[in-house]
Amino acid sequence: MKKDSKIYVAGHKGLVGSAIVRNLRSKGYLNVIGKSHQELDLINQGEVRNFFEEERPEYVILAAAKVGGIHANNSYPADFIYDNLMIQSNIIKAAHDFKVKKLLFLGSTCIYPKMAPQPIKEEYLLSGYLEETNEAYAVAKIAGLEMCKFFKRQYGDNFISCMPTNLYGPNDNFDLNNSHVLPALIRKFHEAKVNNEHNVEVWGSGKPLREFLHVDDMADACVYLMKNYNGEEHVNIGTGEEVSIFELAKLVKKVVEFNGEIVFDSSKPDGTPRKLTDITKLHSLGWKHKIDLETGVRQTYEWFVENKNIFI
Template sequence: MNKDSKIYVAGHKGLVGSAIVRNLRARGYENIIGRSHSELDLTNADKVREFFKEQKPEYVFLAAAKVGGINANNKAPADFIYENLMIECNVIKAAHDSKIKKLLFLGSSCIYPKMCPQPIKEEYLLSGYLEETNEGYALAKISGLKMCQFFKKQYRDNFISVMPTNLYGPNDNFDLQTSHVMPALIRKFHEAKINNKPYVEIWGTGKPLREFLHVDDMADACVYLMENYDGEEHVNIGTGREVTIRKLAKIIANIVGYKGELKFDDSKPDGTPRKLLDVNKLNSLGWRYKIELEEGIKEVYQWFIKNYPKDN
């Protein structure tokens, strides 16, 4: 990419997209375009084709998606598979038809099998059954990844895919009904602290192991790969380090300053028992994460206090 290249970031207001925009601007890229959902419905093929025809982007970061935690995925699997498939199909096909120079598709580590060998290598994709609670979302993301591979194979389109681990950072979703574990815990502990609640209830046993990557590190890796990687195989993006949900909860409680009890509700689902990405390929390409977990959580908590919600 050149500094004046026209770059379209699909999903530019979300957690991932906004981080990519920040990183691009920090690197000197200024010709960045984005459209909110109200301005451009990516599930509408005609509108997407019109947008590409009018704007003529040269590079595309496909970060737009319908996302949510275990609860949201469990309750609306049809919505998750349909909306994500429509977004991916429309944007990838329009990018192909417009003959853009390069596209980067963002997937999710939930594409890998539930009982996958650890750490998870890129080659383990489609080697076993998926986690039931987010199967719809995972199938959509697998399809997007495969579309990029097939368009590259059949038409020589320079479409690449990345699979980030669990992300957190500014502009995250802190809605307790639809959020992922990190923002949900931050909000729960914050509200428990200001309301002097004696305990905080946490879903599951606390035993599952999870890997967390600050979204600014993820964005840096994406831009780095857009500039330096043209391979057919997708690339895992993560830290290669993991923590139990129980330990994560204790770290967040300490950062927030909550002194009450932590109660784990084992009647609620744990999800996949362990999900650690093998990041040797990414490291061999010359990129490593920079933001440590506690440092990143402190930063996000300060952002939360300033931005969300105002009455707390």
């Protein structure tokens, strides 16, 4: 990619897309474009094709998706599978038809088999049953990964894919009803501190292990892959490091400076005991994460405090 190449980031306002835009611009890429949902409905094939015909992007990063927590995935599986299939199918086909030089599709490690061996290698995809609560989203995302592979195989399109682990950072979702564990903990501890509460309740036993990657590191890895990787197989993006929910809660408590107690509610579900990516391939390509967890949590908490009116 040249500094003046036209780069389309689909989903440029979300957690992932906004980080990719920030990274590209920080590296001097001057011609980065994006369209809001109001300007371009990615589920509408005609609108997507008209956009590609008019704008003629040279590079595409496909970070747009319908996403949500367990409750949303369980409640609206038809919407999750349809919307995601349409978004990615429309963009991937248009990228082929309008001769995009390179496309990066983003999956998610939650689409690996529920009982995949740990740490999770790229080749474990499609090797077992999916997590039931996430099945509709996972089937759609797997189809996107496979589409990129088959367009490359049949037509020679330079379409690549990556599989980021659990992400957090600026523009995350801090809604307590459907956010992921880290932003939920940040908000819970902050509100407990502000309200002078004596304790914070955390779901589960605190024993499950999770891997967390700052979204700015993820964005840097995506841009690195756009410049340095052309393979058919997707690439895991993660830290290769894990932390228990107990240790994570202690870290958030420390960062927020909450003085009360942490209470674990073992009657609530723990979820998968462990979910760690094998990042041997990513390291062999020459990229490694830079932001350690405590630094990242501090940055994210600062962003939340500055922007909390959006969520509260």
